[in-house]
Amino acid sequence: MPQLNVLVLDDEPIVGKRLRPALAKLGYRVDVVQTGADAVRLIGEQVYDILITDIRMEGVDGLEVLRQARARSSRTRVIMITGYATADLAQEARDLGAFDFIAKPFKLEDLRAAIARAAGSFSAEAHG
């Protein structure tokens, strides 16, 4: 299985700082950005397999990045992480094509499990 590339977007710098090594350890190639604009720029440059994004951010917010990523490629699996989790927001994200929706605070293993599910969906797609 080729190395999956992951983009982590959160305006909280600590999230990127912690997720980068925690995911790299599992063999993913990880890019970290702190603004929606940066994320959109990187998405324009390459197709990411997995996008992990916060929702509430100044400027371009997570939902907009989700839209852009899905427009760029339907391959990209988008996992939303937010401290402002509400049922409405989760529904809105799913309607826009989010793969998963995780409320902050989360455990690393929850996120890893979600990423694993996303990775699994690629092989399911390939086999199906």
Next chain:
Amino acid sequence: MGEPHPSPPADDPIAAADWALLHRPTFSIRTKIAASFLACFVLIGGVALASWITLSRLEHKLYFLEVADRYTNHIQQARRYEKNFLLYGTDLAAAQEHVQAAGTALKAERREIERAVGRATFQGMKGHLERYEQLLGELDRSPTPETTTALREHGAQMVDGALGVAEAERQSVHQLLSVSRLLPLVAAGLLLALIMYVTQFLARQILRPLGRMVAATSQISRGEFTPLLPQRRYRDEFTTMALAINHMATELERRQEMLAEAQKLRAIGTLTAGVAHELNNPINNISLTAEALLEDCEQLSVDELRDLCGDLLSQAERAQGVVRNLLDFARVREPQRRPLEVAELIESTLKLAGNQLRLSGATVDLSVAEGMPLIHGDKQQLSQVLVNLYLNALDAMAARGALRISARMGDEPGFVSVAVTDSGRGIPKEALPYIFDPFFTTKGAKGTGLGLSVSHGIVTKHGGDIRVRSEVGKGTTMEVLLPVAEAPPADHA
């Protein structure tokens, strides 16, 4: 005696007003009315007594006039008989009889005659009469021309005297009659004046306090109340009413405070949701960092360990900061007015409601004019007002609305204006007059109808005002006007 306060209470203006109202000598309206009627009665009684006295005197004088006439008659008869005697030598005894009768009458009515014509005249009359009687006796015995002349002289004087008495008394009767004619007229005039004065006085006693009470109640209904203070030297029935109104105002104020407290609790409830979400970020950071520490502690360098622990501490502090604001706002304490910076007030309230704003996705545009003067107020209460306005604005807007907050000098001099404008659905014209009424809400079951009412109460208490401009479909601007703080004592000048 047994009053609750021996001296006026200094801390509570209403209690002080009550004390001042009570510590006056009592002079009730009832007593005043009774006194007024007593005055009328005394006047009428006086007039009646005067009439009675005048009429009695008149009666007496009429009787005396009869006596005087009779006396004159006797004198004139005596003179007629005296003439007959001198001409025909007859009737001397009859003349003497009449003189004696006149003498008896003179003696009997001595006091009255003295009063009417004076003592000297009376003595003169008496002298003439006695002399005349004597001369008549002499005439009987040995008439001489000298006796006759003296007799005529004294006779003439006697007649003059008698006529004088009658005349004097007649004049006195006329005088009394004109007095008694005038008396009722004067009395009626006096009574009219007295009644007019009493009416004026009682009207003032009743209407003026009534006017004050009406003014006080309408002041209370506007939410600004200064306790009723004594305006007169005496306590009366209106004192009880003033006490009742002061008591009512105290109760209203207490209830207003309870409503404000209830409303604040509700606002805190709303804000807490935002704070809870906001806390998720530092908690998440702490949790991720702790997991990293657990997983990788053996591979991490000392510098990396330091960095991770630093993150743990900074995020713990951040979480504390998130809660502190809300706790400051939620803390129950006595209102305390001090000089406040408008910009700081707006910023701290934006922080308080910031999570809520982020949740709704609204954009916030803040503009504060340069060089704004300080305002004087209670930070917590004014925060409550602004937070209410923000939350109302959020409620009025669909997701991702635009909230504009601008602070500048008000159009009226001496006032600072803080305007909160939303891009919401606006308030229908027919609802505008009621938006500050308690329990009026356009939010259905979601609203309590307390937010604007309580905010209005707080701002009015600060000497300011809240104004509203709204257009259905476009949005609403709520403008809070607050008086500029008086220049502080120039201790650094």
